[in-house]
Amino acid sequence: MKETYSRSKSVWQRMNARERKAAMAYGEKYKAFLDTARTERLAAAEIIRRAEEKGFKPVYTMKSLKAGDKVYWNQKDKSVILAVIGKEPVHEGIKIVGSHIDSPRLDLKANPVHEQDGIVYFRTHYYGGIKKYQWTCIPLALIGVVFTKDGKKVDINIGLKDSDPVFYVSDLLIHMAQDQMKKTLAEGITGEQLQAVAGTHSEEGQTPKDAIMTLLKKEYGIEEEDFAAAELELVPATKSRDVGFDRSLIASYGQDDRACAFTSVQALFDSTAKTRTNCCLCVDKEEIGSVGATGMGSHLLENAVAEIISRMSGGYSDLTLRRCLAHSAMLSSDVNAAFDPMNGNLYDKDNSSFLGGGIVFNKYTGSRGKYSASDANPEFIAKVRALMEKNDIPFQMAELGKVDQGGGGTIAYLAAKYGMDVLDAGVSVLSMHAPWELTNKEDICTAYRCYKIFLSLEK
Ligand code: MN
Ligand code: MN
Numbered sequence: 001m002k003e004t005y006s007r008s009k010s011v012w013q014r015m016n017a018r019e020r021k022a023a024m025a026y027g028e029k030y031k032a033f034l035d036t037a038r039t040e041r042l043a044a045a046e047i048i049r050r051a052e053e054k055g056f057k058p059v060y061t062m063k064s065l066k067a068g069d070k071v072y073w074n075q076k077d078k079s080v081i082l083a084v085i086g087k088e089p090v091h092e093g094i095k096i097v098g099s100h101i102d103s104p105r106l107d108l109k110a111n112p113v114h115e116q117d118g119i120v121y122f123r124t125h126y127y128g129g130i131k132k133y134q135w136t137c138i139p140l141a142l143i144g145v146v147f148t149k150d151g152k153k154v155d156i157n158i159g160l161k162d163s164d165p166v167f168y169v170s171d172l173l174i175h176m177a178q179d180q181m182k183k184t185l186a187e188g189i190t191g192e193q194l195q196a197v198a199g200t201h202s203e204e205g206q207t208p209k210d211a212i213m214t215l216l217k218k219e220y221g222i223e224e225e226d227f228a229a230a231e232l233e234l235v236p237a238t239k240s241r242d243v244g245f246d247r248s249l250i251a252s253y254g255q256d257d258r259a260c261a262f263t264s265v266q267a268l269f270d271s272t273a274k275t276r277t278n279c280c281l282c283v284d285k286e287e288i289g290s291v292g293a294t295g296m297g298s299h300l301l302e303n304a305v306a307e308i309i310s311r312m313s314g315g316y317s318d319l320t321l322r323r324c325l326a327h328s329a330m331l332s333s334d335v336n337a338a339f340d341p342m343n344g345n346l347y348d349k350d351n352s353s354f355l356g357g358g359i360v361f362n363k364y365t366g367s368r369g370k371y372s373a374s375d376a377n378p379e380f381i382a383k384v385r386a387l388m389e390k391n392d393i394p395f396q397m398a399e400l401g402k403v404d405q406g407g408g409g410t411i412a413y414l415a416a417k418y419g420m421d422v423l424d425a426g427v428s429v430l431s432m433h434a435p436w437e438l439t440n441k442e443d444i445c446t447a448y449r450c451y452k453i454f455l456s457l458e459k
Contacts, residue, residue: 010356011394011442012248026448027250027441031240033262034252038160039143039233040078040284040294043101043258047080047265047282048072054269056082059304065311067274073304078102078284078294081304082268086277090309091320093327093420094277097267097451098296098411099260099334100286103253104128104433106135106169106194106234108142112227114195115209121195122167124234128287132189134434139166140196144232146222154220159237166237167196196234236435248356248441255437257286259427259444260333267451275458277308286334286411296411301325302418326419329380331454332412333447336360337400338428338438346405351398353428355440358394359450361385362424365400367407374413380421384454391453394446398428425450 015023037043048056056070065071065085073081079101086094106124114121122142126132141159148154159166171189172180180188202211216222240252261282268280285295292298305324310316339352353360363381366373388395400406416422427447430438 007354007357007396010354011358011440011446012356014394015442023442023445024247026445027242027247030259030262030444031250031252034240034254034258035160037101037258037261038141038235038254039105040102041145041231042143042157043261043282044074044078044080044284047082047101047261048074050265050269051080051082059083059307059311062311064313065308066313071308073300073307075284075294075300075304079300080282081301082265082280082282083304083308084268084271084273084278085308085312086273086275088275088277089314090277090305090312091323091327092276093324093329094279094305095273095455095457096279096281096328096330096415096420097264097333097455098281098283098330098415099264100257100284100296100411101261101282102128102284102287103235103256103258104130104287106140106196108144108227108230108232108234110228110230112232113198113209113213113224115207118200118208119197120199120208120212122198122234123192124194124196126191126194127233129433131185131434132191132194133171133185135194136169136171136189138169138435139237140168140234141237142167142232142234144230146220146226146230146232148221148226149223152221154222156220156232164237167198167234169194169196238436243438249438250441250444251436251438253435253437255427255429255439256335256432257333257426259335259429259439260447263427263444263448264333264451267448267455270452271455273456273458278455279305281411283411289409290411290414296414301415322418328418328420330412330415330420330422331384331425331451332374332410332415332422333426333451334410334412334424335426335429335432336362336398336424337406337408337432338430340430346401348399348402353396353398355428355430355438356442357396357428358443358446359388360396360398360424360426360428362399362410362426363397365408365410365412365424368404372409372413374416374422374424376412376423377421380423384423384425387453387457388450391449393449393453395450396428
């Protein structure tokens, strides 16, 4: 048996020539997904598009379900649940990989348009945990939906094409920044200063704000009050790129957690499971506490599973639903902080994950005394570990930073409340939550292999 749990050898060192070539090729597919699935809405649409290509159908269009059927649940265009029905009665439990498809960004406020000294700005309120200074002076794309007064939905997607304009949050020039440079990183740029430049032109007798609103009315049919019924996100416009002479790494926006969403979805498509029902969760709102109707804190999983059970032989009962969820097993596929040599003192090296070290298992997330962690059961970890060893899948056991330094959360604890076995399993990321995050290609590939083997388990 190969060494699967080792800090002395990287995944690359353990790979043969064919595996190395495959890992590099897989990186190309992954980048294409990242460049399309730039927001939770775009990710949900892309996942559904790919699922439909593979024969998945909306659950609510199916009268009954039998082994082999492939279905999906679309939660308000922002969360998606995919399922492949197995032969076994569903009360014996299902196998789940669960990721999230929202990422930190700048959201437009309800009254965003504002002009100051000849410049038109969009006011924003940041979404999720960000270091505000990182969001200045980078190209931003504006993506989302706006509903006009007559109820028309207008899709906005400006900035991802090379020919598109982008939006821009400015920062103070260094020549005048003596006072700013004395502030802390948290205070140097404030939330209210995260306003994106949206234009400067106007005709004589017209303000720049009026000119921009006239343009928006003409091009998109949007009026100023329509921003009240909108969900518009400013996200980094730059495409994903290879990093390093050896192209071993990928820099991109949104890898937390689309690294795991992409690999989980692909794993479900490629799973060979026949007996157990397989399920892939791609949920919204994780970055702001899994709240809302599209977050994991809602009833979306149990509702979707209830819809599935009601279409299976035996029909729906509350007890069947409870047994199904309680007997299920899940890999909570979310990213972990990669060890950062530039800030090594903040990590316990023996309990850190490394770029290129393979899939990361996190027994507990949470912070300051494991608070808010789901704290996986060793019985389940042992099963997953044995599975990795049997299939030569390199893994690392880690937590996020030193005790009382780091901490974080995933959707794991929200799945665990049903009584199911859950373990956090994901890709290590450097510069997590930055506009451009860094991952390693072998890790992406290993995550896919891990999820696929887990879903393919017949017991
Ligand atoms: Mn995450
Ligand atoms: Mn996150």
